[in-house]
Amino acid sequence: MTAPRIEDNSLDHTADVEAIRQVIADVEKGFNDNDADLLVEHFAENGSAVSVNGRQLDGRDMMLEVSRAALAGPLRDERARYRLADVVFVRPDVAVAHKHAWATDAAGEPVDVGHAMSALYVLTKEGERWWVVARQNTLVPGS
Template sequence: MTFPHIEDTSTDHAADIVAIRGVIADIEKGFNDNDAELLVEHFAAGATAVTATGAQVDGRQALLEVSRAGLAGPLRDERARYELADVRFVRPDVAVAHKHAWAVDGTGEPIDVGHAMSALYVLVREDARWWVVARQNTLVPQS
């Protein structure tokens, strides 16, 4: 059996990667500034996400409500540093991105909380910009 290799290699994606880095930077800033609107600004209306606690949240409005509650409550004093670790383009307008995250203090220095996080994003380019259509967060225990 032959398996397809699904990856777009026909396009120079340098500008797309810069744009996706911008999406991740806005999400980080939204988290760190307790700004739920910025945190979900790049999520499509029908986006779906799985939180670090395993809860599935469907729809941008529900993501906004969950973000508002989290940032006003248990995440209020939390800060993180995000790094775009990898981006794969399965089509010119569809990207799969991996983000790594670490807890940091107010100055950006890492905090040992016993875990970090990895997130998988699926993004779609529509109307000349990238939209998050799915996100899966996974806590990563430190050894």
């Protein structure tokens, strides 16, 4: 038996990709501005995230609580640049997106911290809005 290729090519997803790109931009801005509310704004109420250290955060309230503590504490002076690397629509209302991230200084210039990050997002469209239902962060060692 051959595995199926699960991808929705029935629609023009140009506007959807731009909307998902904006979600990633808001997450970046929330991180860089130490704004936990914006960081989790696009997560569904029952969304789930796994941090780079493997901690599973279930529910938007938990993500907000942990984000507030991290952005006020160990991540307070950290900055990053995010890039939407890839989006695959498995259904018209479900997307899998990959985000790449690099550490930057306050001016947005890259800094070498010995790693970058890759994140996998699962998003679903409710009405005209895309919501993150899951995110998995993974540190990528420097080369």
